[in-house]
Amino acid sequence: MANESGKKNTTIAGRLWKWTKRIFIWIFIFQFFYILLLKWVNPPVTITQLVSWVSGHGLKRDYVSRSSISPNAKLAVIASEDQLFPDHSGFDWKSIKKAMKYNEKKPGRIRGGSTISQQVAKNVFLWQGRSWLRKGLETYFTFMIELVWGKKRILDVYLNIIEMGDGIFGIEMAANIYFDKPARNLTKQEAAMIAACLPSPKRYKVKPASTFIIKRSKTILQQMNNLQTDPDIQKIIGTTSP
Numbered sequence: 001m002a003n004e005s006g007k008k009n010t011t012i013a014g015r016l017w018k019w020t021k022r023i024f025i026w027i028f029i030f031q032f033f034y035i036l037l038l039k040w041v042n043p044p045v046t047i048t049q050l051v052s053w054v055s056g057h058g059l060k061r062d063y064v065s066r067s068s069i070s071p072n073a074k075l076a077v078i079a080s081e082d083q084l085f086p087d088h089s090g091f092d093w094k095s096i097k098k099a100m101k102y103n104e105k106k107p108g109r110i111r112g113g114s115t116i117s118q119q120v121a122k123n124v125f126l127w128q129g130r131s132w133l134r135k136g137l138e139t140y141f142t143f144m145i146e147l148v149w150g151k152k153r154i155l156d157v158y159l160n161i162i163e164m165g166d167g168i169f170g171i172e173m174a175a176n177i178y179f180d181k182p183a184r185n186l187t188k189q190e191a192a193m194i195a196a197c198l199p200s201p202k203r204y205k206v207k208p209a210s211t212f213i214i215k216r217s218k219t220i221l222q223q224m225n226n227l228q229t230d231p232d233i234q235k236i237i238g239t240t241s242p
Contacts, residue, residue: 031125035141038124038157039149046161047127049169057202058167060177063160066152066238069183072224073171074155074237076191077162079223080198082116085155086232090117090146091139118142120158151236159183163201164194178207188224192217 042063053059078085084092092115114122121141126134145154164174174194175183186194196216197204204212227233 032144035144035148039153042157042160043124046123048123048163049161051128052163052167052169059169060167060173061160061169062172062176063170064172064183066156067184069156069159069171070186070191071237071239072188072191073159073175073183073186073194075224075228075233076188076195076220077116077155077159077198078233078237079227080192080195080220081119083223083227085116086151086230086236088115088117090142091115115142116158117146117154119162120154121145123161124157155236162198164197165206166202168201174206188221189217192220192224195220 049059049061082092118138121138121144122128122134125141126137149157159171161169163169164171165177168174168177171183171186171194175181175186175190178194179186179190193206193209193213196213197206204210206213209217228239
């Protein structure tokens with residue numbers, strides 16, 4: 001009887017392991033093809049957008065193509081969020097180390113060291129929050145989009161899906177709401193003001209512009225002027241031939 005019971009348990013465990021492997025294989029295949037699809041197709045919706053809508057903050061967005069986004073907007077977010085974007089492979093290790101040291105000294109004020117690629121990985125495929133599981137998945141998806149999409153596509157998706165105001169997602173909707181114009185017509189100053197809200201788009205108001213936005217947009221504008229002649233950045237934002 002004991003041998004029969006042991007065999008049954010072994011059989012059940014074997015079946016569970018077999019089905020578990022199958023499930024993980026199918027999940028891997030699905031997410032790989034989804035990543036590949038998003039190289040050409042914009043994400044239908046993200047978890048962050050759904051949460052914004054369900055929680056009452058709204059969901060205002062309007063995805064546009066690369067050619068419909070001003071180089072000023074592309075340059076502004078690089079200057080604001082990730083100045084080494086053309087050079088790294090998805091991770092800015094120096095910034096990550098600085099953020100970790102800062103967070104150790106001031107645990108009550110968390111500072112991030114995420115690149116644009118990491119922000120895209122988090123916002124397109126994952127949820128907001130801080131956990132080792134989410135960070136591990138973010139690392140994986142960052143690696144994959146760098147490998148499959150490339151820098152131009154990552155920047156395009158970023159500018160279409162990132163929150164740029166309370167319930168306002170993407171540069172096209174932000175340009176329309178804040179400056180009554182399409183994203184392709186944004187000036188340097190206007191693009192810098194929108195990029196200035198990115199640390200906390202629900203908190204910092206672009207219009208009417210808060211003191212923080214005015215001050216930070218001036219700094220971003222200075223950085224834009226410094227970076228605009230970089231040939232690697234020019235290739236990504238479309239001001240020179242590829």
